[in-house]
Amino acid sequence: MLEVKLKVNGEERSVDVPEDVPLLWVLREELELTGTKFGCGQALCGACTVHVDGKARRSCVTAVGDVAGKAITTIEGLTQGEADGKLTVLQQAWVEGNVPQCGYCQPGQLMMAAALIRRCPKPTDAQIDATMSGSICRCGTYPRIRSAIHAATGQSEDGGAK
Known part of the structure; x- marks a missing residue:
């Protein structure tokens, strides 16, 4: 396990998970942000889409280590700034x-x-x-x-x- 620092919906968060764990599972299980859905697990359906540095990305195939330190926005954070x-x-x-x-x-x-x-x-x-x-x-x-x-x-x- 390794501490991974994330910036999710504008908030700094840390999780102790292997770097290869899919971002989807970190969001849902570790951070309890369940708006992002599991669909196919292969980046084919789009149910797990989040924004990483403003760009749409499939969280089911994105390793949490690949997005450490980047700005992640989930559906719960879409209203930020409103x-x-x-x-x-x-x-x-x-x-x-x-x-x-x-x-x-x-x-x-x-x-x-x-x-x-x-x-x-x-x-x-x-x-x-x-x-x-x-x-x-x-x-x-x-x-x-x-x-x-x-x-x-x-x-x-x-x-x-x-």
């Missing part, structure tokens, strides 16, 4: 667009969408589809996800300005 823990514009669009059905994949979907919007503030349908295609929604809410991303970025359904 007044009084309010929802982000993206999360509000998700709610207003009635995106979740079962909800299991939604933390990963939101993290992927937030990274997309940070990288591309006015994404096209093609950019949304390319980014979000790596996140599986068994309920098939993809059209609502795309609409919510457009709404959060102030665009109409077809990607044009509102």
